[in-house]
Amino acid sequence: MALVAAPGHVWAEGRTLTTSDVVTIKVVGQPDLDTATRVEPDGTINFPYIGRIKAAGMTEDALARIIEKRLAARQIVTEPHVLIEVTNFGTQVTIQGQVNSPGAFTVDRTTNLSQLLARAGGLRDTATTVTIRRQGPHGPVTLRYDGKDLVSGKINGDRVFIQNNDEIYVDQSPFYYVYGYVGHTGEFPLIRPLTVQQALSIAGGISPLGTDSRMWIKRRQADGQTMEVPASLDDEVQPSDTIIVNERIF
Missing domain, CATH: 3.30.1950.10 (wza like domain)
Structure with missing residues (x-):
């Protein structure tokens, strides 16, 4: 029975x-x-x-x-x-790139992208695109989200749910470089559109010995060659640009 x-x-x-x-x-x-x-x-x-x-x-x-x-x-x-x-729970995911604590994580409950990014220490200031790669029912699937929109809430990361074996990579923002007679030379993240004047301001401005009338930009072309072109304060900075501020002629 x-x-x-x-x-x-x-x-x-x-x-x-x-x-x-x-x-x-x-x-x-x-x-x-x-x-x-x-x-x-x-x-x-x-x-x-x-x-x-x-x-x-x-x-x-x-x-x-x-x-x-x-x-x-x-x-x-x-x-x-x-x-x-x-x-x-058996879910394992990895997150690499521009987060403060990259690595592999065991997800022991239903988890969304916002929660996972928080566990990874949050996005760095140099973060741009957040890419999720996973295996879908019909093959590989790639999802991309703008990091700034996730931080601002324009994209609701609470609605993006993590799945087993997700691979997440956070891209780094492009850089530009400033050398010559400025407050601080070196490499700077290009996290938003900038003019040469704005880029120089971020680099501490033109020093008393420098001049904005004798500036150059070294810029990589599509064919991989580098060209040196005159620069004005209103020019838009492009990724990998090197801005060179020359000495004032007295």
């Missing part, structure tokens, strides 16, 4: 399962069938009297319904009601 389970239960949709998740499966009123099992690399779990069941990619709710149907079909339990809970 088949066993009779306890009254019904209302289920939420639940989390989507992934490989290495550990799930606890309870058949209400049937403690002998309570099972803790891991989602194997092939995406399956093993359940008493049923055998192997595909679990990866299914929600907790969907998997519970399948187990109920199979228990009922094999007359193991009459009108079974199954509860599934993920007790150990």
Whole structure:
């Protein structure tokens, strides 16, 4: 005679399962069938009297319904009601590039992009595009988000959910360089459109010995060659430009 389970239960949709998740499966009123099992690399779990069941990619709710149907079909339990809970999460993601603490992270609960970036120490000032690469049902998928828009809230990172084995890379902003008679020479991030005048201001301005009438820009061309062109204060700075401020002629 088949066993009779306890009254019904209302289920939420639940989390989507992934490989290495550990799930606890309870058949209400049937403690002998309570099972803790891991989602194997092939995406399956093993359940008493049923055998192997595909679990990866299914929600907790969907998997519970399948187990109920199979228990009922094999007359193991009459009108079974199954509860599934993920007790150990197997999701692993990596984040590299312009974050303060890059590395690999275990995601032990439903996690969005904003939360993951926070765990990685947040975006650096030099961060630009945030790229997520993942394996979709029909092949590789690439998602790109503007880092500034994520920080400002223009793009809601709370709505971008992380999946198992996601690879996230945060690009670095381009740079420009300033040399010669300025307050501070060196490399500067080009995180927004700048004129030469604005770029020089960031570099501490033209020193008393320098002049804005004898400036040059070394600029790389599309063919890889570098050209040196006269520069004015209103010129727009391009990535990898080198601005050279020469000495004033007295």
